[in-house]
Amino acid sequence: MFNKILIANRGEIACRVAATARRMAIKTVAVYSEADASARHVSLCDEAVPIGASAPKDSYLRWERIIEAAKATGAQAIHPGYGFLSENDEFAQACADAGLVFIGPPPSAIRAMGLKAESKQLMGKAGVPLVPGYHGADQDPALLQREADAIGYPVLIKASAGGGGKGMRVVDKAKAFAAALASCQREASSSFGIDAVLIEKYVQRPRHIEIQVFGDTQGNYVYLFERDCSVQRRHQKVLEEAPAPGMTPGMRQQMGEAAVAAARAVNYVGAGTVEFIVEQKPDGSMTFFFMEMNTRLQVEHPVTEAITGLDLVEWQLRVASGEPLPLRQEDLRIHGHAIEARICAENPDNNFLPATGTLHVYDLPAYVSFERGNRGGADTLVRVDSGVREGDVISPFYDPMVAKLIVHGDTREQALARMDEALSQTHIVGLNTNVQFLRYVVGTASFAQANLDTGLIPREEARLFKQEKVGLPLAAAAAIARTLVEEKALEVDAANGAWIDPWARRDGWRAHGLATRRFEFEFHGEAVTAMLTRLHDGALQLQVGSAAGPLTFVPVADGIGVDFAGQRQTVKVWLNQAVAHVFCALGATQIVVIDALAHASVGQADAGRLTAPMPGKVVSFAVKPGDKISKGQALAVMEAMKMEHTIAAPADGTVEELLYAPGDQVTEGAELLRIKA
Structure with a gap:
């Protein structure tokens, strides 16, 4: 076994590898860019080496610097994580040439599976089912247009190298093909350095089901069952689960054996994922087609760990050191059901545009993690894999994923309920995220009833975007309750717990008449006035828009208990600049607290x-x-x-x-x- 490894990556996967290595008494070396000098993965490793500027091309993609760092620190092996250089055969070969172990498949396997067109030809020879399409080397745009016309629309244009939904477009009409092709080629070239594409028939109502495979240097192979990754936006995964709903034992075996055949065809070693498109037919039957093989660990590997009780990173390290696979196929079992949600810095209501900013609040549900020494197996109910901490900055240089939230239950229904609860307890302030969107997806009838396909999000559009679950009355009441709780705390602090001058109190007491206090807000762009009246007996009456009635609130361990206008909720409220961020079991919302003096005049933006x-x-x-x-x-x-x-x-x-x-x-x-x- 290795004494020291270098982790050639960043974010949650670098943290994840560091934690497993620590448990195995293996020392770790982090590499970092200028933007990541104080990143979490740097603090979790035993050593850290700077490798360049913030942009990936100047740091994490400079493999010669990574190899130099490994040699300088005495590392014996390099773990590539996922993304960046994890599927770069030249990097894997350079590691071998430098006398370092690449913790992944051999360069030849990466090369064989790295170009989707060539890999499909190889899989066809191995007897793995393929989607009809064009996988040729001739990339003349006119030829590609003719091939698409011959296949029949809709077609899918896909970058021949790489993955993650980059360089991928669905084209519905012939006249839209040229523009989509040009965009795919630019994106592919930018992301992978190769602009080649392939054209495939776009399968209607497809499911995306993938098989986790593992091989060792002795020629042994196993499949660790399947993951359903059908819920996607922009061809990128949003929610993943294992096992796949509706999977029969017979089809699981067929797909597993096809995945092993794919791995065996390229003499694969280590962790890999064979991805299949599954066509759902009107009679309920399903047919699967090979899509691609990802020659690395996948982002969604935790759901496989949850249902098998295994640590796949530990398996990677053991196999890379020359050990045989820890288990045989007949030893593997499925335990319960697991779901993973990718928490990303993005705005779902604005076409999922990525967001940047500071994590002013990063409040997560009670969870376990590999950093705490837990294997994250079938006994783990909620797990969070994250590469950031409160106060960290999400920059524009890297992928917008903030964390992965993984839940496990005895049944899918139990896992669904646990996921909704965990998402409701995930509170992030400082930038836009998709947390509430994920709750909406989990709560749709399609997802709850496992009516899954890659078109689920567009199909459920009316229930997923521009939703407001909390509402103005509760949002205003929560913001006001927070203000009053803070004012009461300031009074106590000022008097140090002693007698308070009644003339300094802010509770609105009057010898004659009633005290009414005015609060100004902005909610979804609309100006709102709230009037709070304190009665002689101390009770509060609140009017917000058309909602009026008693307001009661009490601080509790996990927030403030608020009761107003027929709603009783425990809320958490954070004020970031002038915006109050309100979280409760119903969902989350934002309401702007207006200071009349500070906002006396606000000009309109130039429409031009x-x-x-x-x-x-x-x-x-x-x-x-x-x-x-x-x-x-x-x-x-x-x-x-x-x-x-x-x-x-x-x-x-x-x-x-x-x-x-x-x-x-x-x-x-x-x-x-x-x-x-």
């Missing part, structure tokens, strides 16, 4: 400005000065967090000036171009 919705790089402009434009027309393409985003015109007008050039980096809110109405 078009600004960047997030920090990133300008890829291209689709217009030039003098062009007439219409509302909704595509004006520019930006790239942020490894994805392309199209910027559309907010109204009709004429382009006056372009303020940046393709390739320029811009900050969030930067004015991109000026439009004359």
